[in-house]
Amino acid sequence: MKELVFGHKNPDTDAIVAAKAYSYLQNKLGADTEAVALGEPNEETQFVLNYFNEPAPRVIKTASNEVDAVMLIDHNEAQQSVDDIKDVQVTHVVDHHRIANFETSAPLYYHAEPLGCSSTIILKEFKQHGVEVPANIAGMMLSAIISDTLLLKSPTTTDEDVAAVKELAKIAGVDYEKYGLDMLKAGTNLASKSDETLISQDAKSFDMNGTQVRVDQINTVDLDEVFDREDGLRAAIEKQNKENGYDLFLLMVTNILNSDTRLLVVGEPQSVVEQAFGKKLENNKMDLPGVVSRKKQIVPPLEAAFNA
Amino acid sequence: MKELVFGHKNPDTDAIVAAKAYSYLQNKLGADTEAVALGEPNEETQFVLNYFNEPAPRVIKTASNEVDAVMLIDHNEAQQSVDDIKDVQVTHVVDHHRIANFETSAPLYYHAEPLGCSSTIILKEFKQHGVEVPANIAGMMLSAIISDTLLLKSPTTTDEDVAAVKELAKIAGVDYEKYGLDMLKAGTNLASKSDETLISQDAKSFDMNGTQVRVDQINTVDLDEVFDREDGLRAAIEKQNKENGYDLFLLMVTNILNSDTRLLVVGEPQSVVEQAFGKKLENNKMDLPGVVSRKKQIVPPLEAAFNA
Numbered sequence: 001m002k003e004l005v006f007g008h009k010n011p012d013t014d015a016i017v018a019a020k021a022y023s024y025l026q027n028k029l030g031a032d033t034e035a036v037a038l039g040e041p042n043e044e045t046q047f048v049l050n051y052f053n054e055p056a057p058r059v060i061k062t063a064s065n066e067v068d069a070v071m072l073i074d075h076n077e078a079q080q081s082v083d084d085i086k087d088v089q090v091t092h093v094v095d096h097h098r099i100a101n102f103e104t105s106a107p108l109y110y111h112a113e114p115l116g117c118s119s120t121i122i123l124k125e126f127k128q129h130g131v132e133v134p135a136n137i138a139g140m141m142l143s144a145i146i147s148d149t150l151l152l153k154s155p156t157t158t159d160e161d162v163a164a165v166k167e168l169a170k171i172a173g174v175d176y177e178k179y180g181l182d183m184l185k186a187g188t189n190l191a192s193k194s195d196e197t198l199i200s201q202d203a204k205s206f207d208m209n210g211t212q213v214r215v216d217q218i219n220t221v222d223l224d225e226v227f228d229r230e231d232g233l234r235a236a237i238e239k240q241n242k243e244n245g246y247d248l249f250l251l252m253v254t255n256i257l258n259s260d261t262r263l264l265v266v267g268e269p270q271s272v273v274e275q276a277f278g279k280k281l282e283n284n285k286m287d288l289p290g291v292v293s294r295k296k297q298i299v300p301p302l303e304a305a306f307n308a
Numbered sequence: 309m310k311e312l313v314f315g316h317k318n319p320d321t322d323a324i325v326a327a328k329a330y331s332y333l334q335n336k337l338g339a340d341t342e343a344v345a346l347g348e349p350n351e352e353t354q355f356v357l358n359y360f361n362e363p364a365p366r367v368i369k370t371a372s373n374e375v376d377a378v379m380l381i382d383h384n385e386a387q388q389s390v391d392d393i394k395d396v397q398v399t400h401v402v403d404h405h406r407i408a409n410f411e412t413s414a415p416l417y418y419h420a421e422p423l424g425c426s427s428t429i430i431l432k433e434f435k436q437h438g439v440e441v442p443a444n445i446a447g448m449m450l451s452a453i454i455s456d457t458l459l460l461k462s463p464t465t466t467d468e469d470v471a472a473v474k475e476l477a478k479i480a481g482v483d484y485e486k487y488g489l490d491m492l493k494a495g496t497n498l499a500s501k502s503d504e505t506l507i508s509q510d511a512k513s514f515d516m517n518g519t520q521v522r523v524d525q526i527n528t529v530d531l532d533e534v535f536d537r538e539d540g541l542r543a544a545i546e547k548q549n550k551e552n553g554y555d556l557f558l559l560m561v562t563n564i565l566n567s568d569t570r571l572l573v574v575g576e577p578q579s580v581v582e583q584a585f586g587k588k589l590e591n592n593k594m595d596l597p598g599v600v601s602r603k604k605q606i607v608p609p610l611e612a613a614f615n616a
Contacts, residue, residue: 091422098415103408105611107422107603110407114415128436295415303413 002032003091004060004067006082007118008075009038010203013045013147016057017140018118019073021133022094025122026071028131033071036060038082042201044187048143051183052136052172063088074118076102079205094121097295101207116161117148123164139172146180147187150219150256154292184256188220195229195236199251206299208306211269212245217252217294223262226253230264234284237266248273250302254292261291276305310340311399312368312375314390315426316383317346318511321353321455324365325448326426327381329441330402333430334379336439341379344368346390350509352495356451359491360444360480371396382426384410387513402429405603409515424469425456431472447480454488455495458527458564464601492564496528503537503544507559514607516614519577520553525560525602531570534561538572542592545574556581558610562600569599584613 005023007015016037023035037057041049049056063070064087071092078085078101092109093102096118113121119141126133133141142165149157152165169176190198203216220226226233237249248267254260263286265273270281279286291297313331315323324345331343345365349357357364371378372395379400386393386409400417401410404426421429427449434441441449450473457465460473477484498506511524528534534541545557556575562568573581573592587594599605 096415098412099407099418100411100413102410104406105408105608107404107406108420109422110418110420112416112418114417300413 001069002034002067003069003071004063005033005035005071005073005092006038006057006060006063007073008080008204010201011037011039011045012042012202013048014118014144015074016041016045017048017144018094018122020054020057021119021122021137021141022071022073022092022125024134024137025126025129025131026092029129034058042187043189044147044183047183047186048140051143051179052139054136054140076100076112077206078102079207094118094125096121098299115158116152116154116156117145117164119144119148120158120161120164123168124160133168133171135172138168139174142168142172142174142176143180143183146176146183150254150259150292151177151180151184153259154296156293156296184219185221188256190218190220190225195232196240198226198229199233199236199240199249204294205246206303208303211247211272211306213302213306214240214244214246214249215252215294215298216249217254219254219256221255221257223253223255223260227262227264233264234266237264241267250298252291252294252298256292259290259292261288262286263288272305273302275308276301309377310342310375311377311379312371313341313343313379313381313400314346314365314368314371315381316388316512318509319345319347319349319353320510321350321356322426322452323382324349324353325356325452326402326430328362328365329427329430329445329449330379330381330400330433332442332445333434333437333439334400337437342366350495351497352455352491355491355494356448359451359487360447362444362448384408384420385514386410387515402426402433404429406607423466424460424462424464425453425472427452427456428466428469428472431476432468441476441479443480446476447482450476450480450482450484451488451491454484454491458562458567458600459485459488459492461567462600462604463598464604492527493529496564498526498528498533503540504548506534506537507541507544507548507557512602513554514611516611519555519580519614521610521614522548522552522554522557523560523602523606524557525562527562527564529563529565531561531563531568535570541572542574545572549575558606560599560602560606564600567598567600569596570594571596580613581610583616584609 005019007019019035023033026033035057037059041056062084063082064084069089069091073094076095095112096115145165199216206213251264253262265284313327315327327343331341334341343365345367349364370392371390372392377397377399381402384403403420404423453469453473507524514521559572561570571594
């Protein structure tokens with residue numbers, strides 16, 4: 001019986017290419033799967049797909065009209081998944097995030113590890129099953145690891161991620177440092193994007209002790225390029241908060257060259273953000289030097305502050 | 309930093325010995341762990357520990373007074389875990405059940421597969437890491453698989469469980485069919501046990517759409533031996549329901565020789581049980597031929613009926 005394999009909403013590079021890699025592996029093992037996506041590839045991902053000559057996956061809105069069962073990649077929380085996730089059976093999850101708002105009624109295959117990227121975990125599964133990674137899939141997987149770890153500089157990076165990038169680079173035949181910087185820069189072409197796109201493109205929702213929190217991240221090589229547009233971004237966030245019921249919106253603007261983040265916070269309670277990071281907001285903003293990881297450096301302290 | 313490794317409350321053989329096996333593996337890989345338990349071993353498990361000359365693990369009531377982090381084996385649902393699970397970090401889970409009522413704030417290692425027993429999954433991890441299984445640990449792990457699958461007859465049994473038992477039997481040097489039946493019989497010594505013990509020993513709690521459901525399973529070689537005591541068992545269940553706030557209690561009495569179950573249902577709503585299994589209760593009882601697995605044959609249809 002056919003199953004769909006997909007990453008989270010607002011897909012980043014890992015969400016798209018890890019789903020493609022896992023679907024390839026599952027089909028080699030005898031399953032009948034198709035990799036799809038919950039949104040169009042962003043510019044970074046499009047750069048990757050073009051480079052390795054791979055088509056973008058088909059975008060779906062719902063799953064239960066097509067299949068009874070699905071495999072989730074790079075996410076598990078229901079609000080990050082397909083809208084009708086409750087109407088299908090989840091048979092497999094491969095992820096590197098916390099587990100929350102996820103429930104099944106039957107046993108399943110679940111493989112999570114606290115590594116920098118889902119693609120690193122999927123490389124381990126290729127090896128466990130003795131399946132060879134084709135060159136173009138290796139290239140996509142190393143792109144996902146570079147994307148998730150900002151060229152292996154994020155504190156989420158583990159030794160296994162570094163080893164995986166080196167191994168995959170050999171198979172794909174690329175100079176990963178040069179290629180990686182080109183890829184990251186392709187994703188920071190901000191001038192061409194609307195305020196609405198910038199605050200949506202990599203945004204994820206979290207329920208924190210009853211408060212609906214939205215966290216988006218923009219990568220850039222120049223913070224001013226983003227904050228010159230602050231008024232427009234704020235207005236767009238206020239509109240989204242109202243329309244979607246978000247209480248609190250954190251926009252992480254991350255400089256990928258020096259690994260610092262400036263936070264723009266819209267909504268309430270602002271005081272919890274100040275508690276979480278131990279410093280004051282000025283005009284709804286704070287600088288967080290050395291912070292690049294939403295998962296490791298933003299969500300856990302924020303969640304702790306909400307539960308305090 | 310030391311971590312505790314434990315299985316679920318009301319520990320069965322897998323909950324006790326898989327925790328011991330996983331702690332052994334983790335320590336070989338460089339971690340500092342101790343296998344503990346959330347209750348005393350039952351008679352079947354005691355038979356196993358005696359046979360392979362292993363001590364029973366220390367019983368704990370809380371974890372946060374000793375450690376900051378724990379590893380969960382053979383369970384994930386909070387109500388089946390240590391009482392203060394919210395006060396410690398879960399770093400690892402190895403399990404073969406559904407995922408529900410489980411949430412972390414940080415990424416973790418989670419390895420679940422829809423196999424018959426946690427010990428089968430742990431054997432895979434020994435192999436993945438190239439760690440040899442000592443003979444007495446092999447003997448305990450094969451005991452857990454035989455216990456969970458009722459000598460490989462339960463519908464939860466997979467090819468991997470069968471292969472694991474055969475492989476572990478070689479390492480442990482036992483005739484698993486003869487040994488397994490002796491072990492299962494050691495666990496069915498019902499005459500010596502009080503009604504309270506019988507309805508508690510292998511009981512698990514489930515939150516089903518807001519209804520607190522308790523499901524216990526008694527293995528026997530003679531259904532009459534149990535139902536001769538029906539009045540006493542009912543009274544004990546009614547008392548427990550009242551004291552612990554269970555709405556609905558299902559007692560599975562399973563004949564391990566022919567793989568049939570008779571259900572005794574105390575509490576409300578009884579009608580949902582009838583919907584779940586498509587037959588009427590008579591005097592709070594129904595026969596379910598071929599049903600031996602709580603996880604695969606009782607919980608999913610019951611949960612579906614509660615959500616219908």
